[in-house]
Amino acid sequence: MRPFRSRSWPDDLLIVSLSARGLHVKLATLRTWCSNNFILVNLVKTIILIYGKIVSPLPIFRLGTTRISVKTEEKYVGVILRTDTQNMFADHYKAKARTARQCGHRIWAIEDMTGRLRPKELKQLYMARVDCHLIHGCEIPPDSEDMHVKHLCKVQINFLRQMLNIHRHSMIVPLFTETGIKPLQVCRLLLVLSHLMHWLGRSNDMYARAALNSSIELAANSKKSLPQELPFQCPILVLMMFTTIGDIEDYSKLVHKLMLEWLQGEIDSSEKLYLLHDHREPQKDKGPAQVISCMQHYLMVKTQKHQEAITSIKLSTHLLALEILRYVNHGNQPVPRSDRLCRFCRKEVESPEHALITYTSSDEVLQLRVIFLERLFTDLPDLQCQMAELSITELLKAIIYPRSSITLVAKFMYQVLEVFYAVPCTNLMLEASPD
Numbered sequence: 001m002r003p004f005r006s007r008s009w010p011d012d013l014l015i016v017s018l019s020a021r022g023l024h025v026k027l028a029t030l031r032t033w034c035s036n037n038f039i040l041v042n043l044v045k046t047i048i049l050i051y052g053k054i055v056s057p058l059p060i061f062r063l064g065t066t067r068i069s070v071k072t073e074e075k076y077v078g079v080i081l082r083t084d085t086q087n088m089f090a091d092h093y094k095a096k097a098r099t100a101r102q103c104g105h106r107i108w109a110i111e112d113m114t115g116r117l118r119p120k121e122l123k124q125l126y127m128a129r130v131d132c133h134l135i136h137g138c139e140i141p142p143d144s145e146d147m148h149v150k151h152l153c154k155v156q157i158n159f160l161r162q163m164l165n166i167h168r169h170s171m172i173v174p175l176f177t178e179t180g181i182k183p184l185q186v187c188r189l190l191l192v193l194s195h196l197m198h199w200l201g202r203s204n205d206m207y208a209r210a211a212l213n214s215s216i217e218l219a220a221n222s223k224k225s226l227p228q229e230l231p232f233q234c235p236i237l238v239l240m241m242f243t244t245i246g247d248i249e250d251y252s253k254l255v256h257k258l259m260l261e262w263l264q265g266e267i268d269s270s271e272k273l274y275l276l277h278d279h280r281e282p283q284k285d286k287g288p289a290q291v292i293s294c295m296q297h298y299l300m301v302k303t304q305k306h307q308e309a310i311t312s313i314k315l316s317t318h319l320l321a322l323e324i325l326r327y328v329n330h331g332n333q334p335v336p337r338s339d340r341l342c343r344f345c346r347k348e349v350e351s352p353e354h355a356l357i358t359y360t361s362s363d364e365v366l367q368l369r370v371i372f373l374e375r376l377f378t379d380l381p382d383l384q385c386q387m388a389e390l391s392i393t394e395l396l397k398a399i400i401y402p403r404s405s406i407t408l409v410a411k412f413m414y415q416v417l418e419v420f421y422a423v424p425c426t427n428l429m430l431e432a433s434p435d
């Protein structure tokens, strides 16, 4: 294996030494080489980082006659390194989270000039301007500790919630299933695996491959190394079994498959997300199919407030009594589901099904429903025939699924929700209480 002595860039130089004495020798060699080649070293930007046990007194390092300062933090090729923390990349995670958040704020500032952007446009901006910071350098420090990567995950989740205009208590899983964006930790792990494939494809005399070989050797001897730093989802034993690029490729596919299974499992086990159960996404020129994670068709509705209304219904982030009386607030206990009654008729639970299909006390809603159904059945004549066989929830799902009528459905949902939201929702249990 080639010994690693230095790494040179067009305007940058990295020298590595395992001992203070070795560094003295290398600095003297550098000084001579620079003199012979008429090169001046920028001494202000030249620093020394010491990893591992610090000896006392600290050795003094010089380049020529100038003393070089020893620091605890430096940015090298865009990656922030520290010598005084357990994880030398801890600050890099925080800095990248900060930058990604600022880039997100700039995207929201664009809306001041353009008006509200649609989820598809926001996804493009996210992938171009935010995601690049969230995945920056992820192949160098694998996410061995959740506490660091969670700073980045928080930025991703906040952005996606704002993209769909849903509140901060909303469930996290639909952010990925409805937009087609991968959870950040999975995305970073897949990138690490793709880099492993790249390194394995290099010849043994390349530095990257030599470093990987050295890491695997260290891991085999239970020493701290890249394979041991990989997240728990990718245990070292699995990695050590990888001998070919094909093995890692198979493992990447498995990680992707497990991610989709996890997303689907979370959706299926959630009572709140019942409108996403058994979802079949409409396909162009063919029948609906199960697509666990993609930019869902209802997010393409052009009128923003209509699209937000249907999103709130599907993800249970609406402000009907079923949801807003679910939470404990101001010291009040959550209201049992059966008591989250309609703000108008006070007879049935105020759910999307009730508001959109079974509520009959308001002439305004009835008229909206008649106009809506007339147009819907013109577009989907089969649905009218199936109505008698479907439960109310199944009917609501059947109305939402077709691509051709989604604009009409979203508009109807917006109009009905506006009627409900115009009247405050009250907790009947509190009204009944003498206090």
Ligand SMILES: [Zn+2]
Residues within 6 Å of the ligand: 342, 343, 344, 345, 346, 347, 348, 354, 359, 360, 361
């Ligand atoms: Zn009612």
